[in-house]
Amino acid sequence: MGEARSVYIVAAERSGDLLGAGLIRELKAQTGDDITLAGVGGKAMAAEGVDSAVDITGLSILGFFDGLKSFGLLKERVAQTVADIIRTKPDMVVLIDSWGFMLRVAQGVREQDPDIRLVKYVGPQVFATRPGRARTLAGAVDHLMTILSFDAPYYEPHGLPVTFVGNPTLDRMPTGDGPGFRARHGLKPDRDVLLVLLGSRSSEVRRLWPSFEGAVKRLMEDRPDLQPVFLVAEPVEDILVPRLEAVGWFHVGEDEKADAFAAADTALACSGTVVTELATVGVPTVTGYRLGWLTWALIRALRVMKAPFISLVNIAAGRMLVPEFVQTRCTPSRLSGAVAEFLDDPQRRSALGDELMAATRELRGEGDASRRAAETVLTLLQAD
Structure with a gap:
């Protein structure tokens, strides 16, 4: 050159x-x-x-x-x-x-x-x-x-x-060690692991925390053997870790991302790149999102949303592989209900995992x- x-x-x-x-x-x-x-x-x-x-x-x-x-x-x-x-x-x-x-x-x-x-x-x-x-x-x-x-x-x-x-993000998804992750953190091999991800922006954590916290509490009330694991993005450690420690919930950092993905039976995640990452490795996921109310009102009033879905995985597949709950629908009851459907049907989870990986091949x-x-x-x- x-x-x-x-x-x-x-x-x-x-x-x-x-x-x-x-x-x-x-x-x-x-x-x-x-x-x-x-x-x-x-x-x-x-x-x-x-x-x-x-x-x-x-x-x-x-x-x-x-x-x-x-x-x-x-x-x-x-x-x-x-x-x-x-x-x-x-x-x-x-x-x-x-x-x-x-x-x-x-x-x-x-x-x-x-x-x-x-x-x-x-x-x-x-x-x-x-x-x-x-x-x-x-x-x-x-x-x-x-x-x-x-x-x-x-x-x-x-x-x-x-x-x-x-998409370079999808190239970065190495094969993780699920059994090793469970053994390392004392998670039972015969009990479901729910991976929870609240995003990498402080505004996302603040807006999603009440709904995600409520959803996890509901799920644990009905399923005391459920093992929730919170994967915390580095930019929001200061705001999220104190909340998790206040309620005594287990969390890991991004350095354990691949292993956590491999250990997860299903996931509850903030809408964004991580939903596509989870789909790439076949983790059935429920996603939620909340904008500020004034921004949401403006979007609704101007009808600027053109796509039928917010998740790239769903857009690529042309159908709802990842259940989406946005704004007023992002509630503890709806989120927990959708996650529960995955937890209650291992066969559906397995089949969906294959569909998710297929849907992300073109994106990759x-x-x-x-x-x-x-x-x-x-x-x-x-x-x-």
Whole structure:
């Protein structure tokens, strides 16, 4: 590739940080470290040698009114990110997920230095809501690397080139040791394990905790032998662990994720990437979600939701493989009832596990998504 090219990678929350880390690792491997990397991100990117130029704490924002409350912070971090990119003057900027933040960064960079190539990694889900974002993104960046095989027709009519690289998150799912996990933590091998995941955003934990706590209590009242295990994401340890310890519930960290997945008979999870991860390894899952009430009211009033489901697994399958309970339907009784149906029917669980794994194969693509993302970045750099 001649002289070393430079790439600036931006991630504003945990999921993007992990995608960024995978991309960094592959860029180094494919260039023999003959590439200059810088960026904004979290611990995962830092572990790959790219320390963040901007503090991303507090940028994991979801919902219109949550965004308004944090607008000052967001605006400040956008300005800092744009300033560092202009100072660094990379050949390319890769903007990962986080629609609102990345759009503002892209617009700021484009305004100050239009020669810097801008690549978006993970597009907004325009198939589900706000299709106008496809045109907006096409006017803000030069290329889209998508993790969804069905994204291209939404963007290409607006002149935005699209490359499907697959979903790196699903590549990261190693085979876990379920029996070892149970033995390590004193969980009985002949009793059901319910894995509970409340998301990686503090707002998700606060809104879902009453419903999830109530659901688990109901299930344990009817099934005293049930073994609930809470898998706690690193960004929400401070807010979630004290709640779990207050009621005496067992929890583990993300370092035991693969083994916990392998040990689970079923799961109760916050809607998001983790639902797709669970489906990839065949864990029957019930999912719930709550937005802020003002945001929810706005979504309902404007009828911006287009997709029939909120889970990618259900969208890919075209039917409800993962029971979904959103907003007013996300209640302890409904969640516990749906989980109980899985617990009471081992044969259904087994059959559903196979269906879930089949539904995620297309989402996963050909595998090695981070490698293909890096190949795309390097190809685009060579084309300059």
